[in-house]
Amino acid sequence: MKFVKITGDEAGHGLVLDDREAPVPGTGEVLLDVAGAGVNNADLLQVAGRYPAPPDAPDWPGLEVAGTVAGVGAGVVGVGVGDRVAALLSGGGYAERVAVPAAQLLPVPAGVDLLDAAALPEAACTVWSTLWSTELGAGLRPGEWLLVHGGSGGVGSFAVQAAHALGVHVVTTAGGADRAARCRELGADVVVDHRSEDFVAVVREATGGRGVDVVLDVVGAAYLARNLEALGTGGRLAVIGLQRGRRAELDLGTLLTKRARVLGTTLRSRPAGEKAAVVAGVARDLWPLVAAGAVRPVVAARMPLAEAGRAHDLLRSGQVFGKVVLVP
Structure with a gap:
């Protein structure tokens, strides 16, 4: 099968198409024919050597795909050859075929384009585990106020849509009038142009001085x-x-006075059992919104798998609204 190999060029131009044996699904896994692979900032970090793959994952990029089931391993039930699915991966999505635990699959609804569905799993799982999960995240509730930084990004565009659909008041930041207008179309109540406006001041005005309940x-x-x-x-x-940086000073007095919490999380490094629980939460709480059309994949560009380096350049440029999807 064809896959995208990392050759060590941090700029992403060292991503080249290569050949290797297709994976074989193990116990509890399914084999997918990949229709599309989502491109994420984490992939750029991996190519730059700053976000290595977990030990049990393929060493080439790709954290989400959509496609059709080509085979099932022992112990897999409820999934059959030919099923349309999207999948959360630990790596290896930039390929013609992937093997993935069946517990990390989401059925692609009939009204959703299979290729574009590749833009959904990573964002959906990140957003659910960070915002809605009461164990892992912020426990966001209907009627609360949410500030999303980067509403035009892959995660941000999903968060804005899902929060709006679930009765949350949404403020988001975006750069420029065009992006701001598109964020409003996705459901944002208030959009802050971070190039010219202070989001703290806008939040205070929008919330009557109270402030938001959650910041993503x-x-x-x-x-x-x-x-x-x-x-x-x-x-x-x-x-x-x-x-924009790893280290900053935190005013603990403000934190205490507001009785606030600071949460930090990543998704890729979680063990398989935790990922399965996250996917189950998405299937229960957010995936019905996708099936109903209330949340849709936002795809800026479809590009051939062989042009993965150019796709990384495009994402790095900051001009992408939503996601870029690679097509084998």
Whole structure:
């Protein structure tokens, strides 16, 4: 089968198409013919050597795919050859075929394009585990206020849609009038142009001075203090990215006064059992929204698998709204 091999060029131009034996599904696994593979910032970090694959995962990129079931391993029930599914992976999605635990599959609803469905699993699982899970995340509830940084990104665009559909008031940041308009179309109540507006001031005005209940942050250190300012009493700051730094000073007095919490999480390094629980939560709480059309995949571009390096360049440019999907 064809797959995308990392050759060591940090810019992503060292991603080349190569050949290897197709995987064989083990016990509890299924084999998928890949229709599309989602491209994520984590893939760029892996190519740059800053986010290595877990020991039990393939060493080439790809954390989510969609396709059809080509074979099933021992012990798999409820899944058959030809089924349309999306899958959360630990790695190896940039390929023509992947083997994945059956517990990490989500059925692709009839009204959703199979290729575009590849843009959903990683975002859905990240958003559910970070925002809605009461054990792992912020326990977001209907009627609360949510601030999403980067509403035009792959995770952000999913979070805005899902939160809106579940009765949450959504504020999001975006760069420029066009992106702001598209975020409103996805369901954002308030959009902050981070190039010219202060999101803390906008949040205060929108919430009548109370602040938001939850912040979903991909920025990291540069926004830590201001995120805390934007939180209301009992607020939760959920950090899932470090785009602008790892280290910052935290005012503990403000944290205590607001009775706030700071949560940090990653998805890829979780053991299989935890990932299965996350996928089950998505299937229960968020996937019905996809089936109903209330949440849709937001795909900026479809590109051939052989052009994975160019896809990384496009994502790195900051011009992508939603996701890029690679097509074997």
